[in-house]
Amino acid sequence: MNKKIILLILLMFFYGPVFAGDAVKDTLPFVNSVKIEILGGKPLRREKLQKMATDMIRFKKGDPFSHERLFASIELLKQTRQFSHIEVPDQDWDAAFTDIVFRLTPSKLVQDIRVKGSFPVFKNEIMDVTDYRVGDPFIENSLEKNINSIKELLKKNGYTHPLVKITPEQAGGLEVAILIDIEKGAFLKISRIEFHGNKSFSDTNLKMKMNSYEPSLFFWSKGKRSIKGEIEKDIKKLLSFYRKKRFAEAVITHHLEKNEQASTIQILFNIDEGPRYRVSFSGNQQFWTRTLKKDLTVFTKGNKNDFGLKKSLKNLKKRYLKAGYMDCNIKYTAKNMMENGTPVREIHILIEENGRNLVRSSSVKGAEPMDEQALKNEILTREKAFLYDGPFVDTIFQDDIKGVENYYRNQGFIDTNVTGDITWDKKNEEGVIYGDVIFFVQQGYQKTIKEVRFQGLPNTLEEEVRQIIGIKPGEPFVESLVQKDRMAILSYLAEKGYIYAKVEAQVTPAKEKENCSIEFHIDKHSKVSVGGVWVFGNFRTKDSVLKRHNTIKENEPVSLNDFVELQKNVRNINIIERANFKALGIQENYDQLFFLVDVEERKPYFFEASLGYDTARDAYLSVSIGDRNFLGMNRELFWDAQISGTGYDTELGIKDFDFMSRYISAQFSVYASKEELKNQGFGSRKYGSKLSFEKDFFQYLKLGTSFNLESREQYQVNSAKGVDPEIYDTRGIAKITPFLTWSTVNSFVKPTKGFYFNASVEYNKDLLEDLDNFIKYRVKAKYYYQAFPRLVLAFQGMYGFIQNMGIDSKLPDDQLFFLGGIKDLRGFGENELIIDSFGDPAGGKEQLAGSVEARIDLGKNFELPIFLDVGSLKDTRSSGINEKFKFTMGTGIRYMTPLGPVGLLYGYKLNPEDGEDRGRFHFSIGYTF
Template identity: 35%
Template sequence: MKPEMDRKSGIILIFWWWTALAAILLYALPAPAAQDALEPVHTKDTVGVGMVVAGIQVIVKAPPDRIGDNEALARQLIAIKTGDFLTEDAIQTSIDALRLSNRFTAIDVDSRTTPEGEILVVTLTPQQTIEDIRIHGNEPIFEADILNQMTLYPGDPYTEQDLSEQEKAVVKRYKKAGYIDPKVSVEVLPHDEGENAVIVVDITKGPHYRLGNLTFEGRRGLSKAMLKLHMRVWRNTLWPTGRFSKYWLKKDMDSLLSYYRHKGFADAALSYRTAITEDGHHVDVMVSIDEGPRYEVSFVGHHRFWTFTLKKDVAIYSIGNRRNRGVRKTLSNIKQRYHDDGFLEARVEVKQSPVPDAPIPTTLLQFAIHEGPQTKVESVHISGNHSIEEQKIEKQMLTRLPGLLHDGAYVPETLEEDVFAVRTLYMREGFQEEDVNAKVDLSADKTQARVNVEISEGPRTLVESVVIKGLSVEGLIEENVKPRLAHKVGEPFRQSALEADKQTIASLVSEKGHPYVTVAAKDAFNADKTQATVEYTVDPGPLVTLGEIFISGNLRTKEHIIRRELAHEPGTLLSLQALNDGQRSLRDLSIFHDVNYRTIGLKEKADTVTQIVEIEEAKPYYAEFSLGYESDSGLYGKTKVGDHNLFGLAKDLWAGGEVSETGFKVESRLTEPRLFGTHIAATFGAYHEELTEFNQPFGTRTSGGSLTFGKDWGKHLTTALTFRLEKKDQFSADDRSSTDETEEDTRTIFVTTPFVRYDSRDDFVRPKEGLLSSFSVDLSKGIQNQLDDFVRYQFDTRYYLTPIERLTFAGLARFGKVISYSDTSNVPDDQLFFLGGIQDVRGYDENLLRFNIDGDPLGGQLAMVGSLEVRINLGYNFELAAFFDTGTVRETQEDFGSDNWRSSVGLGLRYITPIGPMGLLYGYKLDREEGESAGRLHVSIGYSF
């Protein structure tokens, strides 16, 4: 027995030894730091579940200046009040709300027992907030591109784990750009506990890959030069710092495949291999090409459509022809085109045959079309309609007789849609048991279709009464709700409108502080279904108020500016529409990178909802500088610096200057986007300008100030009212000295300008569709002189149309008129209209469309311009332009020249940059006068219109 007892004792000893060792190791392990905890923790064993809450203690582990707001937010979010029974659900709801606020790194819940009950203790560690992100060494990639790659932004909270993720994201971006082994460090500058953090991103790009040898294997049908032009990785080698990137190589493969298909190689398949050269800095690329045969397409038997039209249906150029997919899609497209045009028996067959003696394997695809008869509508007869006029029914139908705007083709699917449309019409008119059928009689040769629409109306149901029950909402009575409903007494009853009415009632009730409202609808009919009673039952739910509004991320913007835009106050009735309007208003300020809302308590259907507004501010400061050349100003330089968020008050201040061969200008403007809390913008400006335009015998010096009030009326319409007070000197262009002439004395002028603009263009830089029209009136009054007593009208309209891809038409019409109301009826030279040059009638020298005997420009009190331009996208960001310009200057103060229209035609080539086009254009005069040149070459930045 002794050996057995010893064995048992040994086992027990080993067990206790391992237990002690485990306890020591567990005790030695460091406890997780509160700031590293990302998930809230509470220990159920220490929380007195089921006890009465005697009080709530909130402990915020932060510097004193950060405790107040965070404690207030926590108390607002904790769903437990003094006197409540403590439950696990209430604790979890509170933790979820605190977590959703995105304000705290660690959330700990505990309690302690007192004679009065349980004291709930909530300990919170606030998130660290980013004050600024400083990026070093990012060139040539823009800083904005780096920030877009990162998931952090100034104003956001962060953790240590977030920082390491930023490093990976930035490294990935640089490798995508072709850098071999970029090094990125993301660190936080030392700062006191509780202060906002400054993150520094240091980028060491290192060397980048360059393209080595580029070879094509299997290429026969297309030239190597054209293939290279379609590859960005090759085009990059034309630049001294051109980088190779696998990302762009993959894109190039898609571009090459598309190019091959476009050239008829529908079966083409491409792959590539890369190899790093011995120097480690170059990448050799071999593109393997299986071209397959080149396809040629022809059509026979087609009389209804042109070959050009049918080629639009050929799918092999876009999707290829692997496993004959492109051919099948083409057959389907052509059949559908004929079917939609009334050829109901059209057949399309395809014959594939090799082309003999072709230099490369070529397959002819010949689509043989058997059109068959075209069926047209001979008549449309409607019967059984006793309550709705035939003309009203016909307007619902697309099946019609041939006419000016309709070819009269009979298409069965269109007739089915017409039947549905007529049924919908009857349902809208209150016919709940309508029956609509269509029968078609075809002629023997199937060229004519007689359509008979047979209608069985059934009874028409009108609304006898509308009752709303349970509408016990302050400020909302039944008489105010009923006019907004689709159902009204005496009007048609519609089953589909019940749901819309429910939504209308719910929306109205919700805006009165009852977001949890429910609405039920019930209808009842009399015996013959000619009368219906509609009853809506409303359960408004509890009255919900907006609790506190907590704002974060506004590092620069004053909090009262944000609260002004929100347009709702804590303690008011909750309005979801007001919340949405406030968010939209904040974003419209354009000083924020992003605006997000969190509404805590809405999902839980709480009586009080807390709003958390998270702001990401855009960088407020900016500086711009440019150099260039334009035909109307010569060499120029411009600079501009500004602050979009002056003193954190959402005001925009900028100052700028420009100098050119025609003069200089300095200017500064301050804009208040919300004048007196409205959506009217007010802009105050001050400026000084000296200008001597090309070919003008005079120049002007202008100093002044302006005040503009503007408002946007929706997406397209803008109105403004501007007041200007100016001092103006007119001088001789030869010696720039003032003369004693009345016109050349210093003049003080006050100008009032109402302005309206409509802009529906699809793009501001390169418009292809839309309309831009503007109209302004200058009401000018001279101070102590009558020379500037005039009214100046200007109208400008531009229209853009792109009927097919790569082809855009642009048109311009411009009108200007000056009317003097002084005793002399004279208008100063600097207020007349001069034409000629890059901005209006190209091919003429600047301002020299009309000139006097000395060759000096003549301006008039009336000017009109018209232009038409055709813009053809050549690809690779190049654009070919052909234009026709015409204009006239009339009511001149010297009797030289002609009132006739003068015109020009021309061509131009533009290169489209991200900030607009740059181009060379040559205009040829169509009616040049003796001594004039044949035309002129213009250099332009941007479009003339």
């Protein structure tokens, strides 16, 4: 009783103004006006909140005052989480009319979250354990809770006494920036790892399998940080290793010894290896031993108390039954012995196949009115066919009997009865027993729909509903189709705004048992409309950008499909990191729904830099800086620059990710570059502008076109060739390049499967000279296939061809194709596949090249590549040059980093020219293809 009194007092305190005058007057006043006061916030936010509150409040001028409506209005406003305080002053209950005032204090919003000092624990991990999200309301009383959550996370990552400070700072009127300052302190170091009981494998061998182990390669190594959870993962890895080595009964336990003062921990592993298993088979004529070993779970799941062995025998039995060996027997014998001081358990599995049951024919009797061939397509017990022996499996046979019955029921038949029979021959000399399978069908009678009626549906909607349902008068009655049509009617009504509709189907038998009528009882309820769509959390992005593809229009009927489409459209916006959607009013069954979108924007400003080295460019430095949300319009303003041993390249541009609201990516940029590729006797300078358009089609296809206006100049660099003045004049080139890309590659950092294809046609017109008048065709394809868990096969092929369209058939060297080097034919110097009589690389108008590479995972982030490259250049315009295909092969080593592999490769020439070197080394960051 006391709890009820306290609850009542609290309710009266919260809603005190509502109840203040209840006893004064029996008749409540009418609403003269509804005034909304937004107490704080920036003008744009106040305006948005004012509009939202006006639409949500359940009172309009002239309505009679209602406590229920007031409660409903306050509850809707609370559900938005946009107000920290809602106040409704007391009313004058004696008056005939009253003015209702809502004083709404906007919530403080989290505008930014900055984390300092957490690495190597990432910011996302920190954020996941807190309840802070950019764009969400800031809850002041949750500081201690979030501090403790972060500390707990750091302790799990090995830090013994972390210090965490969370400081909210004002970033605007009602915006807060949260600063999370972390002092991790000393971490718990793994000082020693010991193994006891490991007789078959050395400590070093086992340690190298563990993530918790870090070799002390350098004197400054502090030891591996102890991360909670990694030890359990290491035990699983070690168990998996032992089982693969045939120790099916291996058991591993561990013990931790902590030294709090020294912040160290020792891990002691106790290993009971058990016997090494040796498994053999006999009597298996149908399957190879290698195939049967795949059914043995003892080497993956272990063999505690012989449970794994029993499971393996069941798997073998199941394989034989599926192949038609109904009477096969599988037994085993076990023998324990010692070999060189190591216990061995020898398991011999004896298989008695005892003849194979195959289906010679399969037929259905008693199905005259039906299409027998269509019915047989539903039956899995079949005779021999291409790449199918036709085994008889009893469980499938029993399922087929039920399947035939269901087939007839789906045709409207009632009281169908199906039985099956098999007539077996005697076993022949090959141990095969052929059988004839017959399904006997007593199909019963077929019930037909005489009439379909609708109750509670207007005539205008009834006509449309009759078009979408599958059941029609004169069609067979199928109960599953009736339920399917009931759901179709619900979906149809929901798209018309009747989201609370209920539909029930009633089947009424006719006087004749072969007929029936179906009536759908429909309760539409009220039609639900859209009260409004509001977006919060977009501190910089304009509402017009976020609502550009809004599929939900105010005051129109609610469509759940349009709501799903809206979610997809908002989440596809480039600047949006996260988006949560809410439909307010649906739980209360209101006739208006209010849709709220809480978004988190990506960081707008970016600065990226990389420093590296490869044999194609020597040392290089890349810098990229820009704004991902220029002027809040979801457009990226960027400046990219790269300088290397072969020149420089810089580009300034702007990119629109939704050009003309057509999901087209458009980019305009101006660029300048100077390039002197390795081993070439010329260089080139380029200045120009570029306009490009791209659009994604389906899931993997991208189509696009780029337009370039370019000033280009080729100049001579340390070459013995004669100078052709025309080639070294400044050229003005206009280019149009349509292209196509298809990609299913799963990762561009470390691809393991998928196909990539790119084709382009580049139309060039020289506006100043008659040199760059040609069409350049390019095709490149890549394919990745993971043959085994530790083996990936990578393939690359590329083709290029230049079709000269000008009067002068001679092209400048900087437009020709060159091969050789790290990207295509490893073993050759960069661009040195063909050397002319002057000792300079020669380019051609046609290129063809391909590569095959096996990438073998060695463990511990090391990879062994083995490759074969081939390529040829045609139409090099130089006499006495061998344009035949040239081959190279080689290997090397790569180390996998989080940003990609770093590799040193050596390519060996298989058919070098006279006097040519046999190969060379290449260094690269990232895969060559």
